[in-house]
Amino acid sequence: MPNTHKTLIASDVIQNRIRELAATIDHDYAHLQNVVLVCVLTGAIPFFDALSDALTIPHEKASIRVSSYGVGSRLSTGDVQVLQPINMPLYNAHVIIVEDIIDTGYSMQAVLELIDSESPASVSVCALLSKPTRRIVDVPIDYLGFSIEDHFVFGYGIDVDQQYRELDYIGYFET
Ligand code: IMP
Ligand code: MG
Helix, strand or coil: CCCCEEEEECHHHHHHHHHHHHHHHHHHCCCCCCEEEEEEECCCHHHHHHHHHHCCCCCEEEEEEEECCCCCCCCCCCCCEEEECCCCCCCCCEEEEEEEEECCCHHHHHHHHHHHCCCCCEEEEEEEEECHHHCCCCCCCCEEEEECCCCCEEECCECECCECCCCCCEEEECC
16 A cells, blocks of 8 residues: 555445435335346445445346546546446336446446436436546436545545555545
């Protein structure tokens, strides 16, 4: 771990916020059938698992993988590649997309287009983090863990060149 990093969001703060999000989603989806949580791989996995555990409504789990960055790049491009399509039909489902972080918005825009093309009954977006000052394309966020400043963050599933996903907190490098 680089010695110039700081904790942005501690583990217990993340876990408490996830319980709050789950309670809100439980309430909003209480009377709906066919709820599907879609994990945007790989970064959203810890968030997705904790959220799914905290929900009391019945739900199915699916996943999708898109590429956000070119190798060695830290800026998303509008040219998002689908690396693994949705692994479940979503026709008539109430879909909740679970993402780690929304930065420029390009990745979520692409995921929303893919999911919309499956004709679900409804779609909402649940993101652990958002960096609003970085947004290039506007995307709706129905459930948000934390709005953060423009730090390059890592931990709790979020990587820097595949490292630091295993941390149970969100950190950032001091600049
Ligand atoms: P966007 O397409 O620019 O919104 O970027 C979304 C994806 O880029 C996220 O799902 C992350 O995988 C990655 N990303 C965005 N910001 C960060 C960051 O601060 N640290 C690590 N990955 C990030
Ligand atoms: Mg991601």
